[in-house]
Amino acid sequence: MIDHYLQAFATVLLPQNILAMCLGGLWGLLAGALPGISTSMGIVLLLSFTYSLSPMTAFCLLVAAYCGGITGGSITSILFGIPGEPSSVPTVIEGHSLAKQGRAAYALWTFLICSIYGGIFSVIVMMVATPLIAGFALQFGPPEFFALTVLGLSVVSSLSGKSMVKGFLSCFFGLFLATIGTDGITGGERFTFDTTILLGGISFVVAMVGLLAVSEIFIEAEEPFKEYKGSVGYKSMRDEMPPFSLFKSQWANLIRSPIIGTVVGALPGAGATIAAFLAYGTTARLSKNPEKFGKGAIDGLMSSECANNASTGGSMTILLSLGLPGSNTTAMMIAAFMIHGMQPGPLLLTTRPDIIYGIFVAMLLSNLFLLVLTAFVGIRMFLELNRLPYSIFSAVIMILCVVGAFGLANSTDDLYLMFVFGVVGYVMMKFDIPVAPAILALVLGDMAELALRRSLLLSMGDPTILISRPISIILLLGAVISIVYPLIKKPKILQGA
């Protein structure tokens, strides 16, 4: 293992990979901070840049963007009182309050140091946990993989928003889309209607670009966003740095919050938002001065920032060890693996340890680079880019979507598919049908179907094979609880049509 890490450090510290991490980190910061782009969309737009890159350089770019995206959302939260990402809402509450008291630099430094600390904490957990979980997952057979994909899909209940009916509709729509093309077992055509466009199936990357990015531009077109206005006074990060004694006095918070973030990040469908709120709420409950929360409580800011960045390591652990995307952003990472001919999961640790250990090291170093990038480049760059006309900005984003879809197979057919999914995604968003379950199902659908059919082949058609093995029973039970629990807790959400 030490050899793997030494090799990984040697690879990641090559100049092109360092440059990729810096550029990816900056892009992630801007994607998290700028209006109209989310971290997931930022990763999608970066995919088009990775086609001609080596796998390691591509992953350096993407993991740095992932870490940067979670961090970047807090910049607008503190300076403008607008959350760049949903996970930054507690940062708005406490960080913007501090900024309005004339302490913007103090709030920014605190958020930055805690974010980087939370990120590094979770990367260390990832380094330890991924090989252990992957080793365990190598014992999985088709029934266990089917149960695992069902568990992965069951998170649709937590991604459904107000209406579970719409959430499940989106999920099964994604499962249906995954069946279009050529059957992986028999080789027969399904729903191709004798067209070459559909013969190869629906490319996950193309669908994702359309459903997530293009549709978002159409939605934003309804109310073209002007640049952020009304930032609090901010001149430079050198105005006010937090003292070391602050972090020393918050030692319990700094241990508790990243643990919460890492564990919650590892739960499929949970992610940075839940991590941030849970850590923030826990800190508020345990605080000796709960009345200061909402008015610039520095410990509240620290806890939410530690947790939301710590969730990145948790999510990546599950992705790398089990091949399960727990969120939109890690689903985008799967696309990157597929573009470079790899499938994330337990086998990858044995077949391509250079990539897995390289990703560990890249995430560690990305967090360190982000400290410098954000403090001295990112914030200033964001304030300048914020002044760009949004109409041109949207056009650039749309062109990046087109390039991303085209570059996959150098085919204009993919552009038409991207357009169709863009319109479908727009309609879905207009009627509050969540897009995330469809994307998740599109990723996992193939895996689920193949695992099910292989299981039934093994058992000569006997479906009890799926519930006759202890691991698959536990995973299926987890899936059932994941679907049923929100229904019991909030039966009214079924009526959200």
Add this chain to the structure above:
Amino acid sequence: MKKGEIATGAFCVAFFSFMLIQGFDLLETRRSGEVGSGFWPVMSLIACLGFSIAWLVMTVVESRKTRVEPTAAPTREEAAGAWVRRRTVGLSILCLFLYIVVMPWIGFVLSTFLFVFAFAVSLGERRKLVLSVSPFLVTAMVVAVFAKFITIPFPRGVGVFAAFSRLFYQ
């Protein structure tokens, strides 16, 4: 909005019904243990159809409830605002579609240049400086990064457009 939702729900029911009928053709007799290539898509489509019908029914019920408790009719300004929004979105969708359609004919460079201009106008941009400078800048940056540096083989177009594209990339 409810009318649109009912129409979309009805479209979903029709679409998934049609696909389900296509899917039944995929179901065939298999050897013991095989479920065939139609099993999984048919299961997914049955679920899609079921949830579409549920959504449609719930939307119709909700719509009837709001008819019983009428809300205030939209003002002229609100109606005008809604029309402007729909027009903006419609134009931006049309811009993207035309961009994709003409790209193989006139090449990536020219189509991108025209797209930036048209898309900005459709989003309400009217500043002459922005509209005159941005298409050049954006097209130059995109060609430099993707066509030259990453070497993605974009469409060159046909005839004179192909010759024009070759001035920028091979």
